[in-house]
Amino acid sequence: MFTIDRSHPSWKYPFAIIWIGQACSLFGSGLAGFVIVWWLTAATGSATVLAMATLATLLPGILIGPLAGVLIDRWDRRMVIMVADLTGACGAALLAWLFWIDALAIWHVYLIMTLRSLAGAFHWPAMQASISLMAPERHLARIGGLNQMLQGATSIAAPPLGALLIAVWPLHALMLIDVITALIAVVGVGLVRFPCVPRRVSAVDGKQEGVMAGILVGLRYIWGWSGLMIVMGMAALINLLLTPAFSLLPILITKHFNGGALQLAWMNAAHGAGIVAGGLAIGVWGGFKRRMHTVIFGMIWLGISILVIGVAPAAAFLPALVAVVVVGVMSPVVNAPLMAIVQATVDPTMQGRVFAALGSVSMAMSPLGLLIAGPVADTFGVQIWYVLGGGVCLLMTLIVAVVPAVRDLEDYRGDLPGVSSIARS
Structure with missing residues (x-):
């Protein structure tokens, strides 16, 4: 396991391991998102169904945010990121299985998208809060810029590649790409030991806050x-x-x-x-x-x-x-x-x-x-x-x-x- 120390010039190498894994996962999620939207459109042709799917993606993260934030500050952020990525992988694997046996229903999609949204509500804040512990302050804006570049590249590349692959691969195989890329992200985080995060205790009684x-x-x-x-x-x-x-x-x-x-x-x-x-x-x-x-x-x-x-x-x-x-x-x-x-x-x-x-x-x-x-x-x-x-x-x-x-x-x-x-x- 690599230990990341932002005060040492070698911090960028273990950080690169994490970043590359997260980049793979982001691309896999973008590809899977396109596949899901295409399937919903082809299967129903309903704007209401697509709107409900969007709500299933947004609402859990909005509602769970305050609780997720305090738990991220109490728990090991490295484990939070890994569990969130694993949850996304499990959701994609379940979709792949349902595609394979031709048993996917609309409510399955809503449920799995909700689950992935909940995982995302923990993943993004935990990752952002961890970056400041892993990278020197003078490089934080550069890392943010690279993250934005990655999101832009995914938005450009994932839809046309997804459209191309849909024509030649079965849908369950496309969902397995998301599983594999999420597991790559888990491995990347698992190989690196994060810096210790202080925990807050009351100055009066010395106990951790509820x-x-x-x-x-x-x-x-x-x-x-x-x-x-x-x-x-x-x-x-x-x-x-x-x-x-x-x-x-x-x-x-x-x-x-x-x-x-x-x-x-x-x-x-x-x-x-x-x-x-x-x-x-x-x-x-x-x-x-x-x-x-x-x-x-x-x-x-x-x-x-x-x-x-x-x-x-x-x-x-x-x-x-x-x-x-x-x-x-x-x-x-x-x-x-x-x-x-x-x-x-x-x-x-x-x-x-x-x-x-x-x-x-x-x-x-x-x-x-x-x-x-x-x-x-x-x-x-x-x-x-x-x-x-x-x-x-x-x-x-x-x-x-x-x-x-x-x-x-x-x-x-x-x-x-x-x-x-x-x-x-």
Whole structure:
């Protein structure tokens, strides 16, 4: 087993083992997700079924977030990540078996997607909270950029590869790819010993806090940190506005730009390529010395490019296409350094709770935005979502630049009064 020590130059080698395994798992999950959506579409042709499947993916993670966060901060994060990956592998294996015996029903899909969502509610916060213990602080933004690049590459490569493989392989074989890649991720994490995570004990009686007390402590920690609260509010608002905007991209293409499937494909490819380019740029560059300056730079261009999409006339498809590329590029430029700031400033014993809360709040905005997207677009036109999204991004840029609690967030080290930390054995 390899031991990772972020103070030693060799930290990157065991970390690379973990990262490569997680990259394989992410790609396998993307491929499996495409297969499941294709099967639901082919088997039912029902928009309601697809919407329910989306809810099964989102709601468990939203609802379980506060509990998951406090448990991540109490448990061995390495084991949490491994169990979450194994749970995903078991779900994929069950789907593969049901495909093989031709017994898959819609409710099976809902149940397994719910199970995988619950696993994801533990996996993402545990991984984000662990990165800050494994990598030097100066490299956190670079790692975030590489993670964003990986997500963009998966969004580009998984759907066409899945469509190709569906034509030549049986569905159960495709689901087994997800099983294998998840097991690769488990092995990668299992080969590396994580640094010890301190655990919180009461300064009064020396006992570890209970689960409910831990949830309340986490909520008070976030609520009492105005800069962090504003950042979470910004993330929620961006998701509320931009999820509907880009979910309605097919309507924008067909009804405004008078395009078809080819133009939509170009838009999707441009967005994914932009994310890959932006993630790679941050992975190599790392951003400005002041991470918040990188965030401000990215938000300015993100807001401008989204506005361009919203105000582009029907004949200006090419400028809108370029703007979509810029949106993709700037997404990692904003997200990677912002996540690095949270990783560097939040107390290590609280990061599970903070990242779980951030994920839950952000995800909760997506179904809410989608719920109101249709009526608003039918009344005011689909471009209104892009105009609102771009305008709000620029307004939030101003808030980040002038509000000290946000602008100087990276200079603060959040500590939790009234408790002490001892090393976890």
